[in-house]
Amino acid sequence: MTSRPILLGIVGDSAAGKTTLTRGIAQVLGTDQVTVICTDDYHRYDRKQRAEMGISALHPDCNYLDIIEQHLSLLRQGQPILKPIYNHSTGSFDAPEYIKPSKYVIVEGLLGYAARGARDCFDVKVYLAPPESLRAQWKIKRDTRKRGYTEEQVIEQLRKRESDSEEFIRPQRKWSDIVVSFYPPDDETSEQSDLLLNVHLVLRPTIPHPDFTGILNPSKSHLSSAIRLELDRDMGKPVDVLEIDGHATDEQVKELERLLCNEIPYLGQFCSLEGNQDIGKVTGTTGETLQSYPLALTQLLITYHMLKAANIFDSAEPSLRV
Numbered sequence: 001m002t003s004r005p006i007l008l009g010i011v012g013d014s015a016a017g018k019t020t021l022t023r024g025i026a027q028v029l030g031t032d033q034v035t036v037i038c039t040d041d042y043h044r045y046d047r048k049q050r051a052e053m054g055i056s057a058l059h060p061d062c063n064y065l066d067i068i069e070q071h072l073s074l075l076r077q078g079q080p081i082l083k084p085i086y087n088h089s090t091g092s093f094d095a096p097e098y099i100k101p102s103k104y105v106i107v108e109g110l111l112g113y114a115a116r117g118a119r120d121c122f123d124v125k126v127y128l129a130p131p132e133s134l135r136a137q138w139k140i141k142r143d144t145r146k147r148g149y150t151e152e153q154v155i156e157q158l159r160k161r162e163s164d165s166e167e168f169i170r171p172q173r174k175w176s177d178i179v180v181s182f183y184p185p186d187d188e189t190s191e192q193s194d195l196l197l198n199v200h201l202v203l204r205p206t207i208p209h210p211d212f213t214g215i216l217n218p219s220k221s222h223l224s225s226a227i228r229l230e231l232d233r234d235m236g237k238p239v240d241v242l243e244i245d246g247h248a249t250d251e252q253v254k255e256l257e258r259l260l261c262n263e264i265p266y267l268g269q270f271c272s273l274e275g276n277q278d279i280g281k282v283t284g285t286t287g288e289t290l291q292s293y294p295l296a297l298t299q300l301l302i303t304y305h306m307l308k309a310a311n312i313f314d315s316a317e318p319s320l321r322v
């Protein structure tokens with residue numbers, strides 16, 4: 001088993017779903033085994049300074065990318081870091097904290113793949129790319145409920161940041177091993193459809209993915225109404241695409257979970273239909289907690305890659321989680 005920490009990158013624009021995805025993966029791996037770092041902590045300027053300078057948090061010049069590179073490299077070697085803290089409530093910085101990496105380190109944020117030295121530190125790289133209309137809906141909901149903004153302020157911020165999103169955030173998609181896009185069926189964007197979101201997973205051949213070819217077996221044709229494996233192109237490069245629809249039945253989800261867990265039985269105990277209560281959880285429109293199968297399966301797939309990178313192949317025992 002690999003003794004250094006395993007690093008997972010989760011990159012995407014603001015409110016693309018990084019924290020939501022991270023939470024479920026950390027639960028599967030064991031929260032005591034996971035260190036989560038958010039690269040918002042490496043903003044160079046506080047909120048007031050950014051407003052005065054007319055620079056957005058998405059701009060590389062607005063972030064200490066060199067310190068991110070250095071810290072990721074230290075974490076990968078198992079060394080501790082003194083991490084800054086950006087406080088989203090006050091818009092300024094708190095005293096830094098001393099962080100020792102656990103067995104797994106999840107680094108989520110806006111610009112994780114912008115510098116080569118940083119992206120080379122990751123064992124698994126994920127990029128989140130929901131349709132912009134859905135991201136705007138998520139951002140309005142999150143920023144008005146949890147970050148004290150009005151809806152008008154969030155819409156204006158999205159408008160002002162669009163050019164930086166296009167120039168600095170979206171190009172990072174090309175460095176990822178997996179592109180995750182949750183999307184509403186039939187272009188429907190009503191909040192009620194959150195639980196029924198489909199997921200489109202781009203699987204680049206930059207890491208070895210689980211053997212999903214069972215899906216193509218004629219004996220599994222009943223899966224195709226909700227689960228499909230296809231060949232496509234992403235940013236001009238050939239890729240496999242796994243589609244999981246929000247309306248997948250328990251039986252279809254179980255079959256996909258079996259394929260996923262075939263190589264790593266340890267993962268089996270976290271399958272969403274085998275009694276796991278935590279994976280795939282999302283907060284619904286009125287604050288209630290709901291479970292999404294496409295989200296659960298996405299979290300399982302990414303966890304599969306973390307365990308593979310750690311070289312845990314077939315243990316059913318949490319005791320292996322050193």
Ligand SMILES: Nc1ncnc2c1ncn2[C@@H]1O[C@H](COP(=O)(O)OP(=O)(O)OP(=O)(O)O)[C@@H](O)[C@H]1O
Pocket residue numbers: 012013014015016017018019020021109110138139141142182194195197282283292295
């Ligand atoms: N897969 C999903 N299904 C349903 N809703 C989701 C999903 N992912 C995210 N959301 C919604 O979007 C909101 C924003 O997501 P989240 O906080 O995970 O984004 P983020 O990328 O971490 O944002 P930031 O970088 O701005 O901190 C969540 O509060 C949740 O309501």
Ligand SMILES: O=C(CO)[C@H](O)[C@H](O)COP(=O)(O)O
Pocket residue numbers: 014015040047057087088089091110
């Ligand atoms: O894009 C963001 C990532 O969450 C934030 O907007 C960024 O961190 C700046 O924060 P604030 O809204 O506190 O000024």
